[in-house]
Amino acid sequence: MKDRNFNWLIAEPAPYGLSPQSLQDYNYNTFSCRTGNIYTTALLLQWTRWALGISDVPTEVWSDGQNYFDPFRPAIEPGGFLSCEEMIRSRMETLGAFRKCIETSRIRAKTPGGNRRALSEYISGLELLNAERYLPMGAAVIPQPHETIVDGCKTEARFSVGSRRLSVGSFIDDELHPESDLSHMNEAFGELWLRQFLTQLAMA
Template identity: 40%
Template sequence: MLHPYADLPPERFWRTGVAQDWQSTLDAVYKKRFSIHPSDVIVTAGSCFAQHITRELKQHSFALLDLEPAPEGLPVDQHERYGYSLYSARYGNIYTPKQLVQLTAEAFGRRPMRVLSWQRGDHWVDALRPSIEPDGFGSIAELTAHRRHHLDCVRDCLERMDVFIFTLGLTEAWRDRVTGSVLPVAPGVVAGEYDPKAVRFVNFGIRQTLKALERFLRLLKEHRPSRDCPRVLLTVSPVPSPPQRQIGMSWPPRWSQGGAAGGSSGIRRRHPNVDYFPSFEIVQHPAARPQFFDANLRSVSALGVRTVMDCFLRHHPHRRQWASNLRGSCQTELSTQTSIELSTEQALICEEELLDRPTDG
């Protein structure tokens, strides 16, 4: 042997394994730790890209819960505008693990229910899920009632699920100074007014991400004593997100994703029931990246989404129609019609994109 790399297969070298055969390389980056079975009940949550994952799981008839369904009479094309049919409950986008932990703690009664509101005209917006009600609530009492019902549905999700798929997005966030609550978007972007005395900017590093994920798993274990801890599949959003605060360089496009991926990798090493699916790595592949983004260089293209989900489905094939009855106070089966009409071509509901819009004045 000339050197220790001489007998490695062709796919282990850049020229033969990446530059010349990048499509095969994409599939090889994922080695699943566990399987998703036909009977597994799945719950999804996460940042904007997670909406693509939810839609694809619906299209392929996975056993995906929707425990906070749209009310009868709301047209299907209005579901997502009102925060329905996006995820397994009406929590909107959850960008950071810290945001996930605080929701889980509230649902399990380990943290007091927080009612944070922003005013928009004569209506009120839930600051912890600001995009679920486009017109806002008519009163604080109405907002509170909706949130209480929402937490009941989230608790039901967490107690029933066999597999939890969570897409990490941002590491940056804004935190309410009084309650400590992490917000999905800064005050003033969707509603309310920005007051630096009321909120503070935070940027979660790898250790903080890891700590939050550990806390989430611990909460699940403590509140599901009669059931095994669910399998958790983590992934990182491939959507580029330039930092909103200066961190020493003009624009490191992988800053947030690097921290999120580092925390996910760390938690995977510690827990055998946790796996990592490389959405970010597939879309950001050097050879494929120009094809995987739309003209705005931010939105993942239909080809990019298709490539990510094709990789997922090759490892977790599943075409079974879900026929089991999961009805209850907060429970519903997925509507086949809804699955068809809410296609992957629809625009994502994403608060972060509002930051790119010009402001008045």
């Protein structure tokens, strides 16, 4: 939009004096406020309800033992926040800015999401989730194979084509899922996932 000389609302301006690289690193002037990517209507509704006071703002915080991260936008601050209070304050500032966007903007645009940065955020989010929740229990969430991901956040459509039901002793064993089913993956996806899993298992 900026490249085409459009005006757009920046409700959460950057501190004065930040370099262009710091603006990018700290997610200023990327969107109207520092929410990070909002890919789904459910996520948009969640932010809207928080900003307008319809739902209570969560108090959840992630920590790696040194710094603090906002689980709803884990990559928004490089390296994390120095304190829990700083993170909460930043979240509330963004919610205030988000409310300003709702109340003052005349046109709201949602672009098709996803790029290399979105994939990086997905990976960073899983790493933080594992460090905070699962690794202390001796478990881990295994990421989706990167080669199956398009636009940084979506599974390539061909991996849901021809998926079949599991064999569990039912009369519909091995039947194809309906063409409209996008939540189950096919054998090609399973092969890639298993190869990745077995490789990680061998390295553990």
